[in-house]
Amino acid sequence: MLDTILEAGSGFDWISPLAGILGDIMNGPSHTFLIPYGSSPLSGREIAWMLGKRGVKTWGLMIVSGTLMVSVRLNQARWAQHLLEQSGVPLENPLPAQTRKRRSGSRRTPGRASRQRGGASGTLVDSIQDVLNTRVF
Numbered sequence: 001m002l003d004t005i006l007e008a009g010s011g012f013d014w015i016s017p018l019a020g021i022l023g024d025i026m027n028g029p030s031h032t033f034l035i036p037y038g039s040s041p042l043s044g045r046e047i048a049w050m051l052g053k054r055g056v057k058t059w060g061l062m063i064v065s066g067t068l069m070v071s072v073r074l075n076q077a078r079w080a081q082h083l084l085e086q087s088g089v090p091l092e093n094p095l096p097a098q099t100r101k102r103r104s105g106s107r108r109t110p111g112r113a114s115r116q117r118g119g120a121s122g123t124l125v126d127s128i129q130d131v132l133n134t135r136v137f
Contacts, residue, residue: 003043003063027059029074032132033084034092034125037068041088044068050087056080067092093125 031137042050047070048058048129058078072080081095 002045014025023062027057027071027073030071030132031074031077031080032060032069032071032093032128033077033080035068035070035084036090036092037063037066039090040068044070047084047087049090051080051083054079054083054108056083083087093129 037044040047044061046064047068048061050127051058051070051072056072056076058070058072060069062069077095078098084091085094085132
């Protein structure tokens with residue numbers, strides 16, 4: 001019930017997005033999980049509590065257009081994803097599968113075309129990920 005009230009009041013909220021951005025800056029590289037709120041067995045508060053209990057720091061919890069956004073440190077994202085999947089929480093943007101390490105020391109960042117699913121033009125999840133992954137400084 002508390003989440004419903006928070007969602008209704010979030011239309012006028014400018015503090016939560018600002019706190020999320022500040023959390024991203026303060027905690028370094030992060031991954032924001034997008035969770036379809038209507039099909040999640042846990043509320044946002046329960047998700048934050050469950051992850052925190054297992055050592056995963058969370059911030060930036062917001063519900064935007066029926067999607068719960070939860071940010072975690074990038075080095076804890078695999079563990080957080082495992083815990084969320086184990087709890088039956090559906091994810092719209094799971095982390096990409098781990099690939100074998102390359103022999104050369106070069107790192108290549110995937111372009112937008114390689115992130116798209118099935119060759120479809122950009123989805124809402126891709127757009128949100130692009131915004132969230134944009135370096136502020």
